[in-house]
Amino acid sequence: MSLFCCPICRAPLERGERSYTCPNGHSYDRAREGYVHLLPANQKHARDPGDDKEMAAARSRFLSADYYAPLRKALCALALEHAGAGAAVLDAGCGEGYYTAGLFGALAVAGRESRLAGVDLSKPSVRLAAKRLPHGEFAVASVYRLPVGRRQIDLLLNCFSPLALDEFRRVLKPGGVYLYVVPGPEHLWQLKQVLYERPYPNPEQAIPYEGFSYERIVPVEADLAVEGAALQDLFRMTPYYWKTPRAGAQRLAALDGLKMRASFRIHVFRREG
Template sequence: MLFSCPLCHHPLAQVKNSFICPQRHQFDVAKEGYVNLLPVQHKRSRDPGDSAEMMQARRAFLDAGHYQPLRDAIVNILNERLSSHATSVLDIGCGEGYYTHAFADAQPGITVFGLDVAKVAIKSAAKRYPQVTFCVASSHRLPFADASMDAIIRIYAPCKAEELARVVKPGGWVITATPGPRHLMELKGLIYDEIRLHAPHTEQIDGFTLQQSVALNYPMSLSGSEAVALLQMTPFAWRAKPDVWEALSARDVFDCQTDFSLHLWQRDS
């Protein structure tokens, strides 16, 4: 197992239904099959991450297939770029596992890990997708051994560059998905008086070379309930006034465009 102790960073070994390090720190496997590697001293709140309501809204929206082209694009990149000797892939900020399980299904000989800070999301993911190894953990303190991952996927997820460089194998990959300039413009137009385009991609990841950039955009036609679910899973939800929620839920159809930016980074040898 590739897990490392979040307290002392020594390797974790699985003993029956627990993971134990040489310093005797112990982390039990939950009945759903995931392991919680987020010590209380690393939490910023009692229940960090998305709430159950946010997670359920995202699951309903994603299960309807509206972001499947994004998922398929990342699966294709993994199929093209992973070497025949690849053994492990990590999805950071995996939420309820919509993307993660597709990565596992596309790479049956590879161990796929899903990591999220939200316990409610990981609990739900582990119950639904037993083919993935899920853990509750911080994306800023990855509980994995050095040079253990052939690829890491970050869909809107934050992570420290030094942690990516530590965990990804030389020659391995980081795939990021971020909002393109015109992502969800129609939704933003309901909330902001002045619509600002998302800033162009300027990220640099120390220790990695950018090998490919892909723009992915397409229109969506949503029902009122789907539009509400979409709003609930975005940062715009905090700014939306009650009349915006009411207007969206009353819509028969809400047309909205997507605009994703995919970037493929290779770890320097």
């Protein structure tokens, strides 16, 4: 049985070789790469929502070079701390699957085979994720309408993706753990200094959320030396790409490389009751 449920009737889905089906007769074809489209037309707010093909490819190239390996290592350590054998793991906003694959690999090496699924609005990203991790389940879907049944998930990862608290509360089992990754105050500060005349730090916040208990905040810091095409890949995969004035983008394009600090905060929550 799949971790996914039908986006129309919420019945459990069964994963077949070529399609996902529910007992009420709804069927969803699996793409050649193995992923499934579970975003009904009436839930789409754009023709092609999420990251486009070029942005997904840029993120895949940059992350595959392991610039953010310290963050993945920290997430894997937390997964090993909180997920037992057979755990149901959901990456809500999985992108091209870099962190998803990391969690799966860490649990497998520890002898804790998991049931793992990832969702993202971006079809190009989900296609890359499915190719990266054939053992997982991946779907084009919204984190605000997760195609997952109530209280099915033991460990939920939300890395730089929208905060859909109502859905996260719904799908997590009582006692389940939620890992919420956000940028630290001076994440990529040196890049922001190139792009903007007056850069400002990200807020440092520890906000309690209803239905969750705060476990702790795990800081992750890394020094990066990003050169050549990887610098443009990093720029394209960040929100700055859409917000940067032309002059800032031109200043960045004139650089051969840039040393900067990556700073992350992993907020660890546990689902109450």
